[in-house]
Amino acid sequence: MADAPGHIPNVSLAERAWRIRRNAVRMGEVQGQGYIAQALGVADVLAVSYFHALTYRPHEPEWEGRDRFLLSIGHYAIALYSALIEAGVLPDDELETYGGDDSRLPMSGMAAYTPGMEITGGSLGHGLGIAVGMALGLKRKQSKSFVYNLFSDGELDEGSTWEAAMAAGSYRLDNLIGIVDVNNMQADGPSTQVMNFEPLVPKFEAFGWHVQRVNGNDIAALVAAFDTARHSTVAKPRIVICDTKMAKGVPFLEERERNHFLRVEPEEWARALAVLDEGRPA
Amino acid sequence: MRRSKYLRPAHLENAGAGGVRLKTSAMIASIAGPDQRTKPAPFGHALVELAKTRPDIVGVTADLSKYTDLHVFAKAYPDRFYQMGMAEQVMISTAAGLAREGFTPFATTYAVFASRRAYDFIFMAIAEENLDVKIVCALPGLTTGYGPSHQATEDIAIFRGMPNLTIVDPCDAHEIEQAVPAIAAHKGPVYMRLLRGNVPLVLDEYGYSFELGKAKIIRGGNDVLIVSSGLMTMRALEAAKRLEADSIDVAVLHVPTIKPLDVETIRRECAKTGRMVIVAENHSIVGGLGEAVAAELMRSGIHPPAFRQIALPDAFLDAGALPTLHDRYGISTDAMTTSIKGWM
Numbered sequence: 001m002a003d004a005p006g007h008i009p010n011v012s013l014a015e016r017a018w019r020i021r022r023n024a025v026r027m028g029e030v031q032g033q034g035y036i037a038q039a040l041g042v043a044d045v046l047a048v049s050y051f052h053a054l055t056y057r058p059h060e061p062e063w064e065g066r067d068r069f070l071l072s073i074g075h076y077a078i079a080l081y082s083a084l085i086e087a088g089v090l091p092d093d094e095l096e097t098y099g100g101d102d103s104r105l106p107m108s109g110m111a112a113y114t115p116g117m118e119i120t121g122g123s124l125g126h127g128l129g130i131a132v133g134m135a136l137g138l139k140r141k142q143s144k145s146f147v148y149n150l151f152s153d154g155e156l157d158e159g160s161t162w163e164a165a166m167a168a169g170s171y172r173l174d175n176l177i178g179i180v181d182v183n184n185m186q187a188d189g190p191s192t193q194v195m196n197f198e199p200l201v202p203k204f205e206a207f208g209w210h211v212q213r214v215n216g217n218d219i220a221a222l223v224a225a226f227d228t229a230r231h232s233t234v235a236k237p238r239i240v241i242c243d244t245k246m247a248k249g250v251p252f253l254e255e256r257e258r259n260h261f262l263r264v265e266p267e268e269w270a271r272a273l274a275v276l277d278e279g280r281p282a
Numbered sequence: 283m284r285r286s287k288y289l290r291p292a293h294l295e296n297a298g299a300g301g302v303r304l305k306t307s308a309m310i311a312s313i314a315g316p317d318q319r320t321k322p323a324p325f326g327h328a329l330v331e332l333a334k335t336r337p338d339i340v341g342v343t344a345d346l347s348k349y350t351d352l353h354v355f356a357k358a359y360p361d362r363f364y365q366m367g368m369a370e371q372v373m374i375s376t377a378a379g380l381a382r383e384g385f386t387p388f389a390t391t392y393a394v395f396a397s398r399r400a401y402d403f404i405f406m407a408i409a410e411e412n413l414d415v416k417i418v419c420a421l422p423g424l425t426t427g428y429g430p431s432h433q434a435t436e437d438i439a440i441f442r443g444m445p446n447l448t449i450v451d452p453c454d455a456h457e458i459e460q461a462v463p464a465i466a467a468h469k470g471p472v473y474m475r476l477l478r479g480n481v482p483l484v485l486d487e488y489g490y491s492f493e494l495g496k497a498k499i500i501r502g503g504n505d506v507l508i509v510s511s512g513l514m515t516m517r518a519l520e521a522a523k524r525l526e527a528d529s530i531d532v533a534v535l536h537v538p539t540i541k542p543l544d545v546e547t548i549r550r551e552c553a554k555t556g557r558m559v560i561v562a563e564n565h566s567i568v569g570g571l572g573e574a575v576a577a578e579l580m581r582s583g584i585h586p587p588a589f590r591q592i593a594l595p596d597a598f599l600d601a602g603a604l605p606t607l608h609d610r611y612g613i614s615t616d617a618m619t620t621s622i623k624g625w626m
Contacts, residue, residue, distance in 0.1 A: 111411060119382075123406045129372040130407055133379020133387075136364060140340075141383065160403070163372035170367070 072127020125158025169208025216242025326354025393434030423564030439569025
C-alpha cells in the first residue's frame with residue numbers, strides 16, 4: 001500500500017514510539033530548546049494514535065474520510081511533528097527547519113503552517129470545543145470518522161474545557177475521543193498543586209463521558225483503551241486519561257528537576273540521542 | 283457621575299411629584315418609535331429564506347435564540363440548529379468546528395458576550411483561520427436600559443483590531459434582510475450588530491440597497507455631512523428633516539460596513555468643500571467609526587471646516603428607560619438636532 005500510514009512498514013508500536021522520541025530530540029537540538037519533556041512523555045500516546053487507532057492518508061492530509069486529530073496544546077507541536085514525520089505526512093528532512101524562519105514547523109502548532117495540523121492550538125482550552133463542532137459536523141455529514149482531541153491536564157483549568165465537556169456529553173458525541181495527557185506539570189508547577197482537578201474519572205463520568213484511565217507510557221494498555229474507545233457502542237463521548245511521565249525514555253532527563261520548560265544543556269542533546277539509541281526496542 | 287446609591291430618587295423627594303415616569307423597557311423591547319413602520323424579526327426570516335438554497339447554513343446560539351430572532355430559523359430547521367447553552371466560548375468553538383467541516387454557521391448571542399467573553403475564541407479559532415462563521419449579535423451599543431452588563435458600548439472598539447474580521451452595523455429591517463445573504467456570500471468571518479424584534483423600516487423609502495463594504499449617500503445636502511452607521515443613520519435622517527426648518531441642509535452618508543471601511547467614498551464625500559463633517563454612531567466615542575473616519579481624513583490630508591462626533595461617552599452608562607438614556611447621551615433625534623444647531 002503506497003499510501004498506508006507510516007513510510008516504513010512492519011514496525012512495532014514500541015519502535016514507532018522510539019522513532020518519534022528520536023525525531024523530537026533531534027528537533028530540540030535544532031533549536032537548543034523545546035518542549036522536549038512533554039514530547040518524550042506523550043510519544044507512546046502518539047505512536048498508538050497514528051499507528052494503531054487513526055485512519056488517514058499520509059499524502060492526502062485533508063482526505064474527507066480521515067479521522068481528525070486535533071492538537072489543542074500548541075506547544076506540543078514538536079511531539080506531533082515527530083509523529084507526522086514518522087507517519088510520512090511530513091518529510092523527514094524538514095525536521096531541521098523546526099522553529100526557523102519560513103519553516104512549516106513553527107514552535108507552536110498552527111493549522112495554516114503544517115500539513116496534518118488540523119487546528120491552531122496554543123491559546124489553551126480551545127481544542128475540545130472545536131472538536132465538539134467538528135463531531136457535530138461529521139454527524140451532519142453522516143461520516144464515520146472520529147474526532148480526537150489531545151489536550152493537557154493544565155487545560156483542565158480552563159472553563160472552556162468544561163463548557164465543551166458538558167456540550168459533548170449533552171449531545172452524546174460518540175464520535176469524539178478526548179485524550180488527556182496527565183503529566184502533572186504546567187507552567188507554574190505540578191498541575192494538581194496549581195489547581196487540583198482531581199478526581200478526574202468521576203468528573204468526566206458526571207459530565208456524561210465514557211471514561212478510561214491508563215498508564216500513558218504502557219503501549220498495550222493504550223492499545224486496549226483506544227480499541228475500547230473506538231468500538232464501544234455507548235452513546236457517549238469517550239475520554240482516555242493518560243498518566244504519562246515527563247521526559248520518558250531518557251532517564252537522566254526524567255530525573256532532572258521537573259519543569260514545564262525543561263532545561264537541556266547543548267552537549268546533552270547528543271547524549272539524549274545516545275541514551276535513546278541504547279534503549280531501542282528489540 | 284452616577285447619583286449615590288444612598289440617595290433616594292430626586293422626584294420622590296419633591297413634594298407633589300407626579301407626571302409621567304418612563305420605565306426601563308424589557309430587554310427584548312423594540313427600539314422602534316411609536317409611529318415608525320416596523321418588520322418583525324427580519325434577521326430570522328431572512329436566514330430562513332437563505333437557508334432554502336444554502337444547505338450549508340446552520341444556526342448556533344448560547345441560550346439566546348429567542349432574543350436574537352434565531353428562534354425563527356430554529357423552528358423552520360430544527361435539525362440545523364445547535365443550542366450550546368449559556369456558554370459563549372464553546373458556542374464559538376463549535377461554530378469554528380462546524381465551519382471546518384464545511385458548514386456556514388450563524389452564531390448568535392448578545393454583543394457584550396461575543397465581544398467581552400468570547401474574544402480569544404473568535405480571534406484564534408475563527409479569524410486566524412479565516413473561517414466562514416457569521417457572528418450576529420443583539421443589543422449593540424445603547425439599545426437596552428439594563429446597564430453596562432448588557433450595553434455593548436465598546437464592541438466595535440474591541441473587534442476593529444481583529445484581522446480578517448468584517449464588521450457590519452445595519453440600520454434597519456430593510457438593510458438586515460439584504461445583509462444576511464451578503465454576509466453569507468462573503469468568504470471569511472463577519473461580526474454583525476443586530477436590531478431584533480419589531481425592527482424599524484426606513485431605508486426602503488430611500489431606494490437604498492446594501493452592498494458589503496460600501497458606504498452610500500442616502501440624502502444630499504450642502505451644509506453638513508453626517509457620516510453614520512447602524513440605527514444612527516435613521517436618527518440622522520430624522521434630524522436632517524427637522525433641520526430643514528432651520529435652513530440647515532444636511533447630507534447623510536450611511537456606512538454600514540465598519541471594517542473594511544469604504545475609505546474611497548468617505549474621502550470623496552468629506553473632501554467636498556464647505557461641509558462640516560459629523561460622525562454619528564451608537565457606540566463609545568473611543569475606538570469606533572468616528573475615530574476610524576478621523577484617522578482616514580488625517581492620513582489623506584483632508585480637512586473639512588469642522589469635525590464633530592455624536593457618540594456615547596467613554597463611561598459606564600446608566601440604567602433606565604431607553605428614550606431617557608438616548609436623550610441623556612445625545613443619540614436621540616432631539617439631542618442630535620440640538621447638538622447640530624449648536625455647532626452651526
